[in-house]
Amino acid sequence: MNLFLVSFLSGIITWIxxxxxxxxxxxxxxxxxxxxSSHLKPIPSGGGIVFVFVICITCTLFRFWIPLYCLPLAIxxxxxxxxxxxxxxxxxxxxxxxxxxxxxxxxxxxxxxxFYNFEYFFLFIIILFFGTAIINFINFMDGLDGFLVSNxxxxxxxxxxxxxxxxxxxxxxxxxxxxxxxxxxxVFMGDVGSTFLGAIFFGILINTNSLNDSSxxxxxxxxxxxxxxxxxLRRFSMGHxxxxxxxxxxxxxxxxxxxxxxxxxxxxxIFTLLISxxxxxxxxxxxxxxxxCIIIGLYFDKNIAIPFKSKNV
Numbered sequence: 210m211n212l213f214l215v216s217f218l219s220g221i222i223t224w225i226x227x228x229x230x231x232x233x234x235x236x237x238x239x240x241x242x243x244x245x246s247s248h249l250k251p252i253p254s255g256g257g258i259v260f261v262f263v264i265c266i267t268c269t270l271f272r273f274w275i276p277l278y279c280l281p282l283a284i285x286x287x288x289x290x291x292x293x294x295x296x297x298x299x300x301x302x303x304x305x306x307x308x309x310x311x312x313x314x315x316x317x318x319x320x321x322x323x324f325y326n327f328e329y330f331f332l333f334i335i336i337l338f339f340g341t342a343i344i345n346f347i348n349f350m351d352g353l354d355g356f357l358v359s360n361x362x363x364x365x366x367x368x369x370x371x372x373x374x375x376x377x378x379x380x381x382x383x384x385x386x387x388x389x390x391x392x393x394x395x396v397f398m399g400d401v402g403s404t405f406l407g408a409i410f411f412g413i414l415i416n417t418n419s420l421n422d423s424s425x426x427x428x429x430x431x432x433x434x435x436x437x438x439x440x441x442l443r444r445f446s447m448g449h450x451x452x453x454x455x456x457x458x459x460x461x462x463x464x465x466x467x468x469x470x471x472x473x474x475x476x477x478x479i480f481t482l483l484i485s486x487x488x489x490x491x492x493x494x495x496x497x498x499x500x501x502c503i504i505i506g507l508y509f510d511k512n513i514a515i516p517f518k519s520k521n522v
Contacts, residue, residue, distance in 0.1 A: 216381030223385030257402015260382035273375035275412035286400035307340030346437035347407030354392035354470040367485035462514035
């Protein structure tokens with residue numbers, strides 16, 4: 210069956226299932242607003258379980274296994290959305306997921322050599338922590354209505370064009386989800402969805418045909434990853450506990466300055482689209498939209514967003 214038809218049908222199924230599950234999530238998975246929230250009323254969370262389920266089913270039918278490797282992490286995220294889990298348990302689940310993705314990946318070295326060659330083992334450790342960083346950075350960016358999912362739809366479209374057609378199977382379910390997640394959101398994806406997407410992005414990165422393709426796909430996520438990474442660096446330089454929750458990402462401070470969720474989501478999506486179009490059509494000039502993104506980001510940081518505070522918030 211045609212990939213695009215399956216993706217379209219899975220999007221409709223996701224949309225229908227969400228309409229049925231949102232009332233259930235409203236009972237046990239309510240995200241009540243607090244001082245770090247960007248919403249003002251309780252919103253059901255954990256809705257990402259729907260697109261996780263649909264994606265895993267459809268990708269299994271087409272023997273595209275990366276989402277299956279990420280499923281255990283999504284289950285841990287779902288439990289965390291429900292009862293809350295200690296940070297070390299969540300991180301262990303990330304390490305195990307990333308390890309599985311690496312073992313099953315198309316990397317240029319044989320995994321067995323990691324146990325006999327120190328250089329390969331050292332590389333494995335670097336990639337392992339890089340993978341968990343990707344997962345957490347993507348998770349950090351799920352803080353506004355429609356924000357993460359709108360950017361990820363663009364990232365996945367161009368990842369499929371650069372690397373693997375099966376990635377198109379992920380787009381339909383996310384498109385069905387965004388209908389309920391766009392401002393004003395009727396449901397949040399929760400950690401079950403955001404960590405799953407982060408792990409999938411990492412899985413796509415290390416399952417390309419070349420390092421060049423991997424670097425191009427990495428650049429697709431630049432607006433999201435750059436915001437997360439620079440925020441961690443700034444907090445660390447100011448002596449913050451970088452493991453504590455906060456509202457200091459640029460996208461969060463833009464929202465606190467009065468810009469709506471939808472406008473910020475569109476802004477970041479435009480930059481993601483510009484970088485993606487250049488990466489696909491003229492990869493040698495991908496640094497130009499990235500440089501433009503950095504310049505505009507610095508301008509917004511200095512002139513529009515509320516100031517970066519010197520303490521955790």
